[in-house]
Amino acid sequence: MGVAKYIKNEKDEVQEVILQSGIHIKPLYNKKDLEEIGFDPEKDLAPPGEYPFTRGIHPLGYRSREWTTRQYTGFGTPKETNERFKLMISHGQTGLNVAFDLPTQMGLDSDDPQAEGEVGRVGMAVDSLRDFEVAFQGIPLDRIGAGLTINAVASIMLTMFQATAEKYGFKKDRVSATPQNDILKEMIGRGAWIFPVKPAVRLIGDTIEYAMKELPRTNPVSVCGYHIRESGCSPVQEIAYAFQIANAYIEEVLRRGHPIDDFVRGFTFNLNVFGNLWEQVAKFRAARKLWAINLKERYGAKDSRSLLLRGIFGGGGYGMTKAQPENNIIRGAYYALAAALGGAQTTALCSFDEAYTIPTPRAALLSLRTFQILMEEIGLRDTVDPLAGSYFIETLTKQMEQKIVEEMKKIDEMGGMIKAVETGYVQKEVARQAYEFEKGVQKGELIKVGVNKYTEGEEMEVELHEYRQESVVEQVQRLQEVKRERDNRKVLQLLKDLESAARTEKNLMPYLLDCCKAYATVGEMTKVFKEVYGEFKEPSIF
Amino acid sequence: MEKRIRILVAKPGLDGHDRGAKVVAQALRDGGMEVIYTGLHQTIDQIINTAIQEDVDVIGLSIMSGAHLPICEKLAKEMKKKKIDDMMVVVGGVIPKRDIPKLKEIGIEGIFPGGTPFDESIQWIKKHVKTR
Numbered sequence: 001m002g003v004a005k006y007i008k009n010e011k012d013e014v015q016e017v018i019l020q021s022g023i024h025i026k027p028l029y030n031k032k033d034l035e036e037i038g039f040d041p042e043k044d045l046a047p048p049g050e051y052p053f054t055r056g057i058h059p060l061g062y063r064s065r066e067w068t069t070r071q072y073t074g075f076g077t078p079k080e081t082n083e084r085f086k087l088m089i090s091h092g093q094t095g096l097n098v099a100f101d102l103p104t105q106m107g108l109d110s111d112d113p114q115a116e117g118e119v120g121r122v123g124m125a126v127d128s129l130r131d132f133e134v135a136f137q138g139i140p141l142d143r144i145g146a147g148l149t150i151n152a153v154a155s156i157m158l159t160m161f162q163a164t165a166e167k168y169g170f171k172k173d174r175v176s177a178t179p180q181n182d183i184l185k186e187m188i189g190r191g192a193w194i195f196p197v198k199p200a201v202r203l204i205g206d207t208i209e210y211a212m213k214e215l216p217r218t219n220p221v222s223v224c225g226y227h228i229r230e231s232g233c234s235p236v237q238e239i240a241y242a243f244q245i246a247n248a249y250i251e252e253v254l255r256r257g258h259p260i261d262d263f264v265r266g267f268t269f270n271l272n273v274f275g276n277l278w279e280q281v282a283k284f285r286a287a288r289k290l291w292a293i294n295l296k297e298r299y300g301a302k303d304s305r306s307l308l309l310r311g312i313f314g315g316g317g318y319g320m321t322k323a324q325p326e327n328n329i330i331r332g333a334y335y336a337l338a339a340a341l342g343g344a345q346t347t348a349l350c351s352f353d354e355a356y357t358i359p360t361p362r363a364a365l366l367s368l369r370t371f372q373i374l375m376e377e378i379g380l381r382d383t384v385d386p387l388a389g390s391y392f393i394e395t396l397t398k399q400m401e402q403k404i405v406e407e408m409k410k411i412d413e414m415g416g417m418i419k420a421v422e423t424g425y426v427q428k429e430v431a432r433q434a435y436e437f438e439k440g441v442q443k444g445e446l447i448k449v450g451v452n453k454y455t456e457g458e459e460m461e462v463e464l465h466e467y468r469q470e471s472v473v474e475q476v477q478r479l480q481e482v483k484r485e486r487d488n489r490k491v492l493q494l495l496k497d498l499e500s501a502a503r504t505e506k507n508l509m510p511y512l513l514d515c516c517k518a519y520a521t522v523g524e525m526t527k528v529f530k531e532v533y534g535e536f537k538e539p540s541i542f
Numbered sequence: 543m544e545k546r547i548r549i550l551v552a553k554p555g556l557d558g559h560d561r562g563a564k565v566v567a568q569a570l571r572d573g574g575m576e577v578i579y580t581g582l583h584q585t586i587d588q589i590i591n592t593a594i595q596e597d598v599d600v601i602g603l604s605i606m607s608g609a610h611l612p613i614c615e616k617l618a619k620e621m622k623k624k625k626i627d628d629m630m631v632v633v634g635g636v637i638p639k640r641d642i643p644k645l646k647e648i649g650i651e652g653i654f655p656g657g658t659p660f661d662e663s664i665q666w667i668k669k670h671v672k673t674r
Contacts, residue, residue: 102607108585114585117612118556191558191582231561322657353655356638357608410625431564438565442659451657459639467608538581541565 001273003319003437005445019279023237023399026350029391039396044289044398046348048193048384051296052289054397056343057308061384062375066094067339068346069371070147070312074124075358076101076471077478078135079391081124084141096350097124097312098137100157105192105480107153107526119472123149126157128519132138132164137183145176147222147312147346152194154181155203156525159513161217176217176267181207184245185224187324187536188299188430189231189422194526197422199533206250209495210509212263219268221249228426229272230318232434235279236400240407241426242269243294244349250299251416261303273342274319280335281387282518283397284313284342289397290404311440313344321349324450325462328352329366336370340380341387347371358465424539431541435509452535480512481520486519494518547671549600552580552589554613562656563604566634566663569600573664586616590624599631599671605635611644630671634658645660 006024007016017025026033036241046052047061058064064425071088075098085096100123103115109127110119110402119125124135136146141164150157158179165175183200188191193200204221209475211220225242233241246267253263271287273280291309295301316335332349341348351359359367374380389394414420422445447453498511515525552569554558560582571577578587578596593601605613610633621627630653633645641654651670654663 041622106556108556114556116616117609118607121608122557161605189559189561191553191560193558232565322655429560431568434561435565435568438569439662442661464638520573539562540581542571542577542579 003446004279005440006447010227019276019402020277021234021400023279023396023403025396029351029395031391032303033391033395035106037395039394039398042115044394048164051304051307052292052307054285054289055385055388057288057310057345058384062340062381063377063384064192065380066375067143067371068094068117069358069368070095070097070346070348071351071364072099072149072348073364073369074098074101075465076120076124076468077475078124078126080120080133080262080471082139083135084361084364085135088364088368089139089144091365091368092372095145095147095346095436097150098135100148101125102149102192104522105150105152106523107156107194109521109523110472110479112523117426119475120390121467125471125475125477126160127521127523128482129163130478130482130519132160134209136161136164140170141170141175145178146181148177151180151183151186151192153201153209153522153526155509155524156516156522158198158207158211158215158218158220159516160374163516167172172214173216175215176219177215178219178222179207180224180270181221181223182245182270184248184417184421185227185242187538188241188426189227193528193536194296195533195537197418199529200536201248201252201528204249205256206507206509208249208253208266209256209258209507210262212258218266218308221246221266222268222270224270225250226270226272228430230315232430232432232437234433235272235275235283236403236431237407238272239283239290239400239404241290241417242271243287243404244408244420245248246495247294247298248417254299260295260301261306261393264299264301264306265303265308268517269309270315271311271313272315272318273313273338274316274331275306275339277338278339278393278396279332279400281341282393282400284344285385285393285397286401286404288343290401310345312346312348313339313342314346314348314351317350317354320352320355321448322355323448323459325352325355327450327461328355329370332367333370333374336374337380340374353462354461356394359421362463368433369516376442411448424541427539429542433521482519482521491515491518491520491524495520495524499528499532502529508527545573546595547575547600547667548598549575549602549667550580550589550593550596550598551577551604552584552588552592553597553604554584554586554617554662555605555607555609556583557605557607557609558582558668560604562606562635566602566604566660568661568669570664573660573663575667576662586613586620589617590591592654593629594624600630600632600667603635605629605632605633605637608636610635610637611641611648614645614648614650628672630667632663632667634663
């Protein structure tokens, strides 16, 4: 979808190109542009795998290791989701990315009145460890890492994952989970928050601290510029806000006395790929460099592994359109190309039918095939950072870098990301831009093929994923079964222990692990936290 | 002077995708309406209470999760109970075409799937609303 403004003259010649980040693209770039912007090949373009990593975090890029593919998957019951996981793996997918339904994301059990109509709808329902056991049954967890798209209750889900892996005989230091676990971005966009900012950030600190000691292959936090961009911000802000969110989590762990090099390797990023191709590629290159500088200069990281920006670059949801949905297959291919040219470690794509429905198997497989074609047919594995040295790309990378630094400074001046979210500054900025963007689309200043240009009138029919009411019944039955079969006295005691611990500064993960193993439900554990911490109140932004 | 239309923009249920709701709220305001935005995770009861307290003419729901049918059914039922079923209800979000007749049956008057031009929804509301 077009996100750059094109100003043309009467002869249809392009006079001006203005990227979403506000950068004007010139019709021609040459050596002089690099000189003017202060490009220094020594400092800016060290070889891949060397500081500042503009060209990539591995010396050989995709030659040494192809990207991990991780389509966002989950619906209905854990059993249905398990079947879809296995389907995707059998077709060559190399990682998982679990979608949870909204009640689970909000810490409600499937039989909660507030969960009505939502159980298993946009992801799989999880009430207790039993559900995780079903969802991951038969999955080689020592080979296949699992992204868990969960935030407010990520601490609970990470202990569920550990308990499940151990139950199936995998050692906890051999399995790799990536819970999303980024609550500040939920408060800016996406909205699946429960607890107030400070306790919510404390829980993230607990997961990072715990993973550092107990789950060394786990990435306890995946900081998401992705959703903030989906909510309306520019690519520059996407990176600036993501980094400042990451800094807030870093400071939470530093405050507990851990040296930066002991934990920051577990940080990963989730970044978006829709929009102008060049702007995205330059964004990823600039981001890698700035993350390394941020770690080295702001936090004094010494271990070179601490400096690496690793991430899932993918999705592209907001670029996809409901009109002429098959166009999204083509868009997805270009978005995945942007991710590959940007050096993504992991990727995923929104499927072409996602503006309508949970992806059908055919749609999900098309996304997977897109990645496979890029890596195995088109040549994206051939050489690392293929666009390096281009007058245009290097100039744009520098420009993006400078703008990201400026945006980060604004947040610093406000006292950091926690303050910027509590006061609603970021939310307001994002909502304002979303409105401007939409006006641009409706006026035809921003082109969306099939939406405001080359339209075809009649809407296309898309095969819809069916929401099965029976899944809800099955899910609630299993929950009741679990509650009947477990040792309820033990569960009550463990929940009490959790509550007492939550009132102190103790790390809560061991308590959660005990609760999970005793089949306490997500709703029960969340209720304990709600009682101790209360709930987040959105700042008014209108 | 013509009375300004008061509209409640509400996010019912658990879904937190509020880009659309916030964008539409700004557009309705620029379109001359008084807009009250509920914020996220509202129960039907909370929405109805706010609508009564704020004495709005229109309730606008933004639903992206696919749960528009059960949510709208529940809202219509509760509005009847509270005797405010003369209030206009409109819905926007991810709404498949095949669900539009069902929503109309439930009593949802205006249905604006994602991408509906601001002007179209604003004019529709202005034309059909009965200010209270």
